[in-house]
Amino acid sequence: MKKEIRIFFTALMFFTRIPCPKWTDHSEEYLNKSSKYFPFVGIIVGSISALVYWLFQWILPAEIAIILAMIASILTTGAFHEDGFADVCDGFGGGWTKEKILLIMKDSRLGTYGVVGIGLLLLLKWSALTHLPTNVLVMTLISGHAISRLNAISLIYTDQYARDDDTSKSRPLATKMSAAELAFAVVFGLAPLALFANVYILLTLLPLLFVRWYFSGYFKKWIGGYTGDCLGAVQQISEVVFYLSLLVIFKYLG
Numbered sequence: 001m002k003k004e005i006r007i008f009f010t011a012l013m014f015f016t017r018i019p020c021p022k023w024t025d026h027s028e029e030y031l032n033k034s035s036k037y038f039p040f041v042g043i044i045v046g047s048i049s050a051l052v053y054w055l056f057q058w059i060l061p062a063e064i065a066i067i068l069a070m071i072a073s074i075l076t077t078g079a080f081h082e083d084g085f086a087d088v089c090d091g092f093g094g095g096w097t098k099e100k101i102l103l104i105m106k107d108s109r110l111g112t113y114g115v116v117g118i119g120l121l122l123l124l125k126w127s128a129l130t131h132l133p134t135n136v137l138v139m140t141l142i143s144g145h146a147i148s149r150l151n152a153i154s155l156i157y158t159d160q161y162a163r164d165d166d167t168s169k170s171r172p173l174a175t176k177m178s179a180a181e182l183a184f185a186v187v188f189g190l191a192p193l194a195l196f197a198n199v200y201i202l203l204t205l206l207p208l209l210f211v212r213w214y215f216s217g218y219f220k221k222w223i224g225g226y227t228g229d230c231l232g233a234v235q236q237i238s239e240v241v242f243y244l245s246l247l248v249i250f251k252y253l254g
Helices: 002-015 028-056 062-077 080-094 098-106 112-131 135-156 181-196 199-221 228-254
Strands: none
Touching: 002 028, 028 062, 028 080, 028 135, 028 181, 062 098, 062 112, 062 135, 080 112, 080 228, 098 199, 112 135, 112 228, 135 181, 135 199, 135 228, 181 199, 199 228
C-alpha cells in the first residue's frame, strides 16, 4: 500500500503542480509505474476546474466562468499537455523526417504552427463548453479530463517510444504498461461517465477510439511511435473531441 501511495504521488507531482509530500521524488522506478494513475490525476484536475466553474457561475456569466475553469486546469498542470500539443504542431508542421520532427519538438521555442494550433485548440475547447447545457458542465469537465488522459496513456500499452536517447523528460514513462495497469487506468478513465446517468454518453467512445487509432498510425508513420509531446497532443485533442461529441449527443439524442 505504501508503495502504491508513493507511485500515486509521483504521478501527481509529474503531471501537475499540486504540492506533494517531500518524500516524493522523480524515482524512475515509481515514474515507470505511475502511468496507470494518469486518468485518476485527470479526475483531480477536472474536479478543480469544475469547482472553479461552479463557484464563479453564481456571480459571473457562464462564458467567463468557463474561461476561469480552463485557466484553473492550465495552472494546475502547468500547461503540461498544452505544451505537448503545441510542440507536436511545430514538429509535424515543420519537419519532414523523423530526425527533424524530433529535433523541432525538443526545441523549447514556440513556432508559428504551435501558436496557431494552441490558439485554435483553446478557442474550440471554450466554444464547445459554452454551447453545452450548463447543468452538465461540472460532470463534463471531470469526465473530459479523465477520459482524454486514458486515451493518451493507452498508447504506452500498444506503441513504441520514438526517441532513441534518454534526454526526454517523459522517457521514464516510455515503458510498456501491463494489462492490469491498463485495466486500472480504464476504470478511472471511464468511471466519471456514470455522472451523466445517460447511456448515450457511451457513444463518445467511438470518436475517441478513432482519434486514438488515427494518431497512433500517424505517429508511427512519421517517427516510429510516440513521445511525451505526442501523448500531450492526444490528450488535448481527445478532450476537445469529447466535448464536441457531447454537443452532438445532447443536440440530437438528448
